[in-house]
Each structure stands twice: as structure tokens, then as C-alpha cells.
Amino acid sequence: MLTVIGIGPGSQAMMTVEATEALAAADIIVGYKTYTHLVKAFTGDKQVIKTGMCKEIERCQTAIDLAKEGHNVALVSSGDAGIYGMAGLILELVSQQQAGIEVRVVPGMTASIAAAALLGAPLMHDFCHISLSDLLTPWPVIEKRIIAAGEADFVICFYNPRSRGREGHLARAFDLLMTVKNPATPVGVVKAAGRKKEEKWLTTLADMDYDPVDMTSLVVVGNATTYVKDGLMITPRGYRL
């Protein structure tokens, strides 16, 4: 039995009841070391297998092999396992290898939802998720989506906004957006949501400071009606008040 668990952005408070139960029931916990650390309240004397960054395929294979041996394995993924997480890779590998194990995906709180609750209510209207990592996606595809999302006035959540080797991606994305959106459009940033070092701030497309943004950050760009009031970022749903 292999359970792929979305553990949410960091704090136990944002885990689902189902995720806490699945963690408690597992014999072995497998995950990227930052994430196994986030669930250490649940590990007790269970075996914990930590793997490094960019070792996704090895990590998933380890979890599958242990499940084939009969263990009850929990593979932890930050946020939701099905959003830029490990659920897809596990299902692809299990199917390709005809591994014959039972797999369950336990959904989790993704970063955009956690960040939105901290910023106010920026996702009250149609929105999209765009990852700015071009490790697995050609950059021209990403640019096409950025422009389309801007032109159709979606609220935009940028995942993986900035990291070593792609410091310029977020700035490039904002430059593209400013060709189709008002440069004064509100922008909210939440860093390390639900973790000890949580930070958040509000700015605009034109005034954005890219330097403090890192891989643990989630960037939300408003639509044409989004405004900031009393320190909160709000996208109206459209009620007449």
C-alpha cells in the first residue's frame, strides 16, 4: 500500500484530517528531507527515508519498491501531491511498471490557497497556476501561458517563481504582463506560508522587488478589479454592495 500525501504548505494546522491519519497509519515515510522534517510530529519510531532535491524519480521508485515488499508507505509531498507534486509521477511509474500495488492520493492544501487566506481574498474570481520552472517545460510554453492569462484577465498564481539558475524568470514574466495589464495591478507575495519564517507583503507589477522572492514563495497577481484596502488584497466576486 502506497499513500501519496499532500501535507500542505508546512504547519500541522493546514494538514487535512485524512493526511494526519494516513501519516499515523504508515510504517515508512519517504520524502524530500525538508518535507519529512515538516511531518516529524508523526514519525515516532517509524523508518524515515529522506532524499535530496531533484531526485524525484529515485524517491518515487524507493516508495514503490517498499510498497511492493508489503510495507505501508507514505510518500509525502508539500502542498497538494497532485499539483506540481509526486502524485502524477507515482501513478505513471506504477502503471508503466505494472507494479500491482494499491495507490491512494490524499489531497492537500496547495500554496496558492494558503497564501490567499493570508493575503485577504485575491482568488475570488477565475484564476490560474503557472510554474516558472523551465526544468520540465519549455520556456516558450510558459511565456504563452503568461500572456494568455494576462489577456484573459485571470488572477495568476506563480509557483516556483525564482531560484538559483532562474533568477530572471519572474522579472521576465512581469515584463510580459505589463504589456497587457495595468502596471499598478496589485501583487501579493507569501514566503514560507505556515512555516516559522512566514512573511508576506503587497506591491504592484511595476513596483515589485524580485530579490526577496525565492522557491518557497508564492506570487499572486490580481485581475483588473483586484484592489488593496486595509492591508488586504481583494478580488471582488461581483456582488453589488
Add this chain to the structure above:
Amino acid sequence: MLTVIGIGPGSQAMMTVEATEALAAADIIVGYKTYTHLVKAFTGDKQVIKTGMCKEIERCQTAIDLAKEGHNVALVSSGDAGIYGMAGLILELVSQQQAGIEVRVVPGMTASIAAAALLGAPLMHDFCHISLSDLLTPWPVIEKRIIAAGEADFVICFYNPRSRGREGHLARAFDLLMTVKNPATPVGVVKAAGRKKEEKWLTTLADMDYDPVDMTSLVVVGNATTYVKDGLMITPRGYRL
């Protein structure tokens, strides 16, 4: 004190730890009657104020007025309160009325994430949410977003896909998508996720049967790489396997 709580799609298993704690701590629970029913495990002898459909402003005003009287009020919203839910309206009203009460938004599991975990892993790449309700949004804006999302190859999650008075919206959306996407693109439908009457099925843009789709349904349309295997809908992240 007013806590706007996203209770997830239905089952207690998909509530966050924080949501269960906030429900337990409240004196009064306010919500649409279907949602107050979903949290009845937490109500005990608390006062419960149920309101009808389309009474969002009255519902929020009731919650605000009770909080101003000093009660610890929980306003429950299905899914995530910040996604087509009550969080935005509460923050707008509190700000507009200078209500002077403390508001906290507790994020919840939105329908797309819950549905995706049941379907497989369809949201592994960039995706968007589009509501097909034109009660608060002009239909031409919705059409523009549908076409943009199709052209830029986002996975698309349709909220409020079909209800009395707008039976034809989903069919119209699919007709638009088939002008820019392969008619064989996989589609997943989940109805009443996490509730007793939960159902799910897979189809394609061309083969879609609209009749069983209702307001409790979430419809996921794949991107150009999405496939179905072993009964699961998978959008590859891009790893070479």
C-alpha cells in the same frame, strides 16, 4: 471574532485540522443550510443559523452583526472560502462598514483538488479555474477565458458547470474548446466529492454527456498531453521515464 472557514468539499476527512479547531471554538455557526449540515458533527449545542441559496449578502451581514455583538462566529463555506466562497464578501463588507471586528480566513480544500485526487493526477501541470455561472460575471468574459485557456493549453477546472437556468453553459464551453483543442481530450467529472453520493467518470470533449452534470459537479478538461490509463486521468509533469 469572525472566522470564515473553508470546510472542504464535504467529508470531515478533507477538513483541515485548523478548520475543525475553529469550528469547535465557535459559539455560533452561520452558513448555507447544506453546509451547516455537513459540519453537524461539530455543532453540539451551539446556535446554528441556516440561510437559503443566493442569500450571500444577508448571510454575511448576519455573521458580521453577531460578531459585533461579541460572539465567536464561524461562517462556513464549502471548499475553500476564498475560491468562489464567502471570504471576499466578508472582507469587503467589513471594510466598507468599518465594522471593527477581527476576521480570520481559514483555508480549505477546494473542489478541484479533491476531484483531481479521485480522478488520478490531472492537475500536474499549469491549470485554471473557470466558473460557468454568469450570475455575477458577464458571459462574454467567461467565453474569452475559456478560449484563452484552451489556446494556451491549460488544464481547465470548471466550477458551477451546470444548474437550473444555465443548462447549456457547459455544452457551449465544450463547443468553444473543440475549436482550439483535440475533441479526444480527456475529461473527468466528479460529482459530490467526499459526500455520500460521490460519483466520478471519465470521458472526452466530444463524447461528453452533459445531463448528469449538476452544481455539485467539478469538470476537469485535460491539456494536450493528458491521457487515461488503468482508469486514471494523468497529466504528465514532464519527467522522462
